[in-house]
Amino acid sequence: MIYVRLNTSGFEYDIYNLVRSFLPGAKLGFLYPRDLAHSLEGGKTAAEALKSYRLQRADAEEKLAYWEEKVAERQGAQQKRTAADPVSRGARGAWTEEKGHANHHERSPEALQEKLSRAQEKLRKTLERQPASVLLVDIREDRIRIRWEADGKEAEKMMRELALADERGLPADPALSALWSANSGQVCEETLSSFVKERPEAMPCAEERDILLRREQKNVLKRLIYLALSEDLGKDLPWGTLSGIRPTKILLGKLASGASEEEAARWMKETYMVSDAKLATCMEIVSRERKVLRRIHTGGMGGAEDGRKGYSLYLNIPFCPSTCLYCSFTSYPEKKYAALMPDYVSALEREIDYVREDFQEEKKRVLDSIYIGGGTPTSLPAELLDRLLTCIESRLDTSQLKEWTIEAGRPDSITEARLDAIRGHGVTRISINPQTMKDGTLRLIGRHHTSEQIRTAYSLARSKGFDDINMDLIIGLPGESRADVERTLQEIAAMGPENLTIHSLALKRTARLNLRWEEYAKYVMESSDELMALAASYAKKMGLSPYYLYRQKNIAGNQENVGYAKEGYEGIYNIAIMEEQQDIVALGCAADSKKILANGKTDRCENVKNVEEYIARVDQMIERKRRLFFEED
Structure with missing residues (x-):
């Protein structure tokens, strides 16, 4: 468990998403000082979290020892019976409890083994709450500092110190100060620019000031966490600290405020630590989006000028x-x-x-x-x-x-009848969505059609005069290799749609893939920069350029979904x-x-x-x- 100790609330969602971008599947527990914890629904102090963990672990270990003993006793009894009467026992088959015993089912070997398995699983889940890492966060109006401790022993020591400080309840506990001067882990700090560069008389109204402060606190906090985890884990995230679904909207907003493209790109990189490759994609898309938005009636992006x-x-x-x-x-x-x-x-x-x-x-x-x-x-x-x-x-x-x-x-x-109905009206654009051209994958994901039906449907739509067709593909489907993805892209390129939308597989909370994960975990689900670059290269060969982009939670490989289109065929x-x-x-x-x-x-x-x-x-x-x-x- 990664325990995050905050001195204020309201940043949990951002911390959770960023940490899990580095460590997919990580479990986080949020802790607070005593007064704050007791004012929040479900809020806990380090002392309460540690006490709860220790009690549950002791209980789980006790139950496991009890059922291990019972199983051992039963196995010993069976061995004695077998040794005493091996012939008759072999004739009867497996040991059976005396019929009519009041506790017959619970005392059978199978039932005992089930009890043991449940006790083992309970202990395993309880041990997941053992402190493995600690993120200490201190947020002030003028600066933010964090300490990231990934060493398990040091993390447990920090939890004990935090618990003692909670129990003492001192406003400035020396133990807390000592945690910031430790030699292990990463300690990062940054001064907030709003309170250094702006004159008090130039500050906006109190409400707007609070909004600006909160926004800067959030961005600085995420940047510090990013730097600490990036150094510790030795990896960068292509989208930096961004966890929202609309990276291009942020860039559009900056441009709308009067910034040049160079200024907006530099600000995006410094604020969110976005990689050069992703930033270049965003800039290309935003440039194209601005042209499209000028053709429609928008509210502030230079749209149609008829008022x-x-x-x-x-x-x-x-x-x-x-x-x-x-x-x-x-x-x-x-x-x-x-x-x-x-x-x-x-x-x-x-x-x-x-x-x-x-x-x-x-x-x-x-x-x-x-x-x-x-x-x-x-x-x-x-x-x-x-x-x-x-x-x-x-x-x-x-x-x-x-x-x-x-x-x-x-x-x-x-x-044919449905296409005729569509064609008979003013519809200008249709989607035919294969997701993959591999028949085995289509069956696995419940798509009750074949790749041949995709080809037939596409050909039929062309014969009916549809000249603006989009096709959706998903990168990262269960069991698909790079070769499978490339074969699909080759087939789509041969068809030649005007639009191609590339999705990275996202584990949706209510999707069967997530609800029945155990059934599908055996399949490789790969989505990476390499595969997204492969898709982009095929789109380019088809004469398609990126025109819109969005991201999702729990998306494979921390990637994105990108829409590609021929010039003039962008999806408005x-x-x-x-x-x-x-x-x-x-x-x-x-x-x-x-x-x-x-x-x-x-x-x-x-x-x-x-x-x-x-x-x-x-x-x-x-x-x-x-x-x-x-x-x-």
């Missing part, structure tokens, strides 16, 4: 042919829920009417892009798909629409939502609407996740959006 405000529309179709191993999105099997699909489309139509009334007629907003995702939108029968698209076209003004995307997604859902909706430059009105169950506030922050509301509940409560979902997007005169 009108825009929005994008998202519709969620939560049905799927099957649930993929890595997926955590809300989805429902299409066969089981087929009878519910007409009612679901009716509910979407009610939400579309709300959009027309509120955004089009009242607010006079411009609809810039539409994205229909899921789930698998092409799980809908062709006639329902046609009905939904007709509703959108007939009730909303699409005259200034820059992009209309449908995630056809699963090749086993793509039929992808940029708008990822860089949070435009309001997103989201329809359907589990759909998350997002409002961009004047200060650049966001507010949001989510529809209920259950499909039956969404249909029954669609009017309430509309009212949620009405409140979110309310504008005072």
Whole structure:
């Protein structure tokens, strides 16, 4: 266990993500001084954590010794019986307890062995809480310092000293001061620039000052932890201290504040310690994003200059042919829920009417892009798909629409009738998502289709006139080698889509891959700079350049997801939502609407996740959006 002792709260999330970026799977326990610990829900002091660990360890060791003794006694009794009557014992087979004994099941050898196994597992889990490393954090208004101690013996000694200090409760305990002057581990310190360089009379208002201070404290703290762990472990992280999902948004914001590209790049490197390679990718993407954002109605990035405000529309179709191993999105099997699909489309139509009334007629907003995702939108029968698209076209003004995307997604859902329904409306872009071209992997991840079906679906879409196709691939799927990834990239390159999105596998909390990890841990899951570079090289050969990027928690190899596109084929909706430059009105169950506030922050509301509940409560979902997007005169 890595114990983190803080003198204030509010930085736990950032510390947790950064430490686990260096040490995937590490367990962290947060500790506080006595007064602070008792004011926080679940807060503990070092003394309380150490006492709890020692008691639980003693209990686990006692139980293990008890069951080891019982198993040994039983084995000894069996050996005596075998020695006394080997012939008859062999005829009977394995030892059996006397029938009718009140404790027959619990005293059988199998039951005893199970008890022993449970006791061993309990002790193993308890020992995970043994202090292996300690991170000592001291945050002040004028400076921050940390001590990282990775030596187990020193870590235990530090925990004992912290526990004694907690018990004494002195405001300036000498034992705490001594911990900062130790010869082992890494001690790092940095003075906060806000209180050195700024004149008091130049400080902003108190609220803004607190926000700026907190932001600087967070960045400095993460930088110090990064330096300590990087030196101790002998490795760097390609994304430095960044743990958020939108690195390019940070860069866009810096450029929007008036910084030059050189100034923004230097600031990004110094503040977040991003590698040169990742920084170069970010700069390339941001340059491209700014051109795309000028074509739509955004709020502050130099968008369309007609004085009108825009929005994008998202519709969620939560049905799927099957649930993929890595997926955590809300989805429902299409066969089981087929009878519910007409009612679901009716509910979407009610939400579309709300959009027309509120955004089009009242607010006079411009609809810039539409994205229909899921789930698998092409799980809908062709006639329902046609009905939904007709509703959108007939009730909303699409005259200034820059992009209309449908995630056809699963090749086993793509039929001629469905493509005809899509082609018959204003849809400009579709996705056909292989994830891999290796049939064995497709079966393993629950994709109930073959690589041949991918080729067939792609060819059919081309024959229907679709000239803007995206394809998704995942790097790091179970059991896939570098050779497997390269074969997939070769096949995709031969097809020649206008867009290619490369995902690094992310272990989602509710995905089957995570919930049933023991079943899949035997497979190699590799995602690395080398594989991402391989994908980038194939994208370049295909004439595709990166245009958007985002990261996720628990992503393989601490990598990222990158969208590549030919010039002029960039996914407008992808940029708008990822860089949070435009309001997103989201329809359907589990759909998350997002409002961009004047200060650049966001507010949001989510529809209920259950499909039956969404249909029954669609009017309430509309009212949620009405409140979110309310504008005072």
